[in-house]
Amino acid sequence: MERKEKLKIGVIGFGRMGQLYGKELLKNPLWEVVYICDTGVAARKAATEIAPGAIVIDNEDEIFADPAIDVVGLFALADSRPAQLYKALKAGKHVLAEKPVADDIKTEWEIADAVEKSGRMVAVNMFNRNAWYHKMMIDFIRSGEIGELAIIRIAHMTPGHMPQEGHGPEGPCFHDCGMHYVDVARWYAGSDYDTYHAQGVRMWSYTDPWWVQAHGTFRNGVVFDITQGFVYGHMAQVQTHNCYVDVIGTKGIARLKYDFKTATVDLHGVHDTVTKTDDFNDKKIDILVDVFAKSVLAGKNLGYPTVKDSVIASDMAWKMFDDAVANGAPCIGKPEEMDEILARRRAMKQGYGLPLWQIIDEYAAK
Numbered sequence: 001m002e003r004k005e006k007l008k009i010g011v012i013g014f015g016r017m018g019q020l021y022g023k024e025l026l027k028n029p030l031w032e033v034v035y036i037c038d039t040g041v042a043a044r045k046a047a048t049e050i051a052p053g054a055i056v057i058d059n060e061d062e063i064f065a066d067p068a069i070d071v072v073g074l075f076a077l078a079d080s081r082p083a084q085l086y087k088a089l090k091a092g093k094h095v096l097a098e099k100p101v102a103d104d105i106k107t108e109w110e111i112a113d114a115v116e117k118s119g120r121m122v123a124v125n126m127f128n129r130n131a132w133y134h135k136m137m138i139d140f141i142r143s144g145e146i147g148e149l150a151i152i153r154i155a156h157m158t159p160g161h162m163p164q165e166g167h168g169p170e171g172p173c174f175h176d177c178g179m180h181y182v183d184v185a186r187w188y189a190g191s192d193y194d195t196y197h198a199q200g201v202r203m204w205s206y207t208d209p210w211w212v213q214a215h216g217t218f219r220n221g222v223v224f225d226i227t228q229g230f231v232y233g234h235m236a237q238v239q240t241h242n243c244y245v246d247v248i249g250t251k252g253i254a255r256l257k258y259d260f261k262t263a264t265v266d267l268h269g270v271h272d273t274v275t276k277t278d279d280f281n282d283k284k285i286d287i288l289v290d291v292f293a294k295s296v297l298a299g300k301n302l303g304y305p306t307v308k309d310s311v312i313a314s315d316m317a318w319k320m321f322d323d324a325v326a327n328g329a330p331c332i333g334k335p336e337e338m339d340e341i342l343a344r345r346r347a348m349k350q351g352y353g354l355p356l357w358q359i360i361d362e363y364a365a366k
């Protein structure tokens, strides 16, 4: 059989993430973007501009029915993902999916099971797993330079995605974004979660806690704390953030901070002291599409993040979030403050996690 050199992809969902994928897929010679499907007019218009060579459609079934399509990209929202994923597997396609793979955890586990039985390749964009800075930290920790791994501390706090800015099916920010850091802690620990306790705050008196801190243990005895909140100075004159990973061993430490432009790894081991600053590279979609294409062409996973890791992270993030609610997250602030923040963000051209407003408006009008 002739060996393929290029993969044909049909993309479903062309909002903020879909457009990032679109641009990276078009740049990579291993991909040919054949279809772009979106139910929204604004996104389809963007598709014709960004990918003039693609067939732009509003009916996803054309993609599943086309035998020439090798891979389906699932970049819409979590509520439409399960049906699309099952259709893709039934049609024998490989899948490149956004997280979470579904909007409820039972369905996510069923999907993990179906993927395992399908023999198809399915990658999920747990983007930290493609980050040079985490790989460098983990290599150092695993080399024994910090002694025995004991404590993992992670914070991801920005003036980011607000309630009412879309992503309803993905849940509150500790799930939508926080699942990434629940995954990172488990990856660093090299073990599964054992115990946890969480505290949240209902900032601006919003229904859901928009800041949550969880701490606990892994089965191997490593302890963790994870702090995630999109509550970090939204109305500050000059916005900033506080994002770090701080790992403590019995003998040394490994730490990381990033400002979304660059990341700095700072390693203090028993023999080596290393500091490196390099590009943060946003969501690392260039790396994901490249490693996934090479994996499909080679017939084996060459390093893409798996459905199982994403489902474990999603499951644990929901559990920790539910614990924060059960522990009585207090209300601080007023809904009018949230309105002020939303108004400011709508006027911003650059900012942390800004949505594509024309897509949010179109959604709200439906």
Ligand SMILES: NC(=O)c1ccc[n+]([C@@H]2O[C@H](COP(=O)([O-])OP(=O)(O)OC[C@H]3O[C@@H](n4cnc5c(N)ncnc54)[C@H](O)[C@@H]3O)[C@@H](O)[C@H]2O)c1
Residues within 6 Å of the ligand: 012, 013, 014, 015, 016, 017, 018, 037, 038, 039, 040, 043, 060, 075, 076, 077, 078, 080, 098, 099, 100, 125, 126, 127, 166, 167, 170, 176, 283, 355, 356, 359, 360
């Ligand atoms: N991995 C990450 O770091 C990361 C970051 C941001 C978002 N995400 C995930 O990516 C997904 C998309 O997020 P986004 O920010 O691009 O959202 P978005 O609202 O900007 O875009 C979603 C798009 O999907 C389209 N859509 C909705 N239902 C559809 C359907 N049934 N068929 C076709 N198109 C449909 C909408 O019209 C919209 O254009 C979400 O699930 C989110 O959790 C992941």
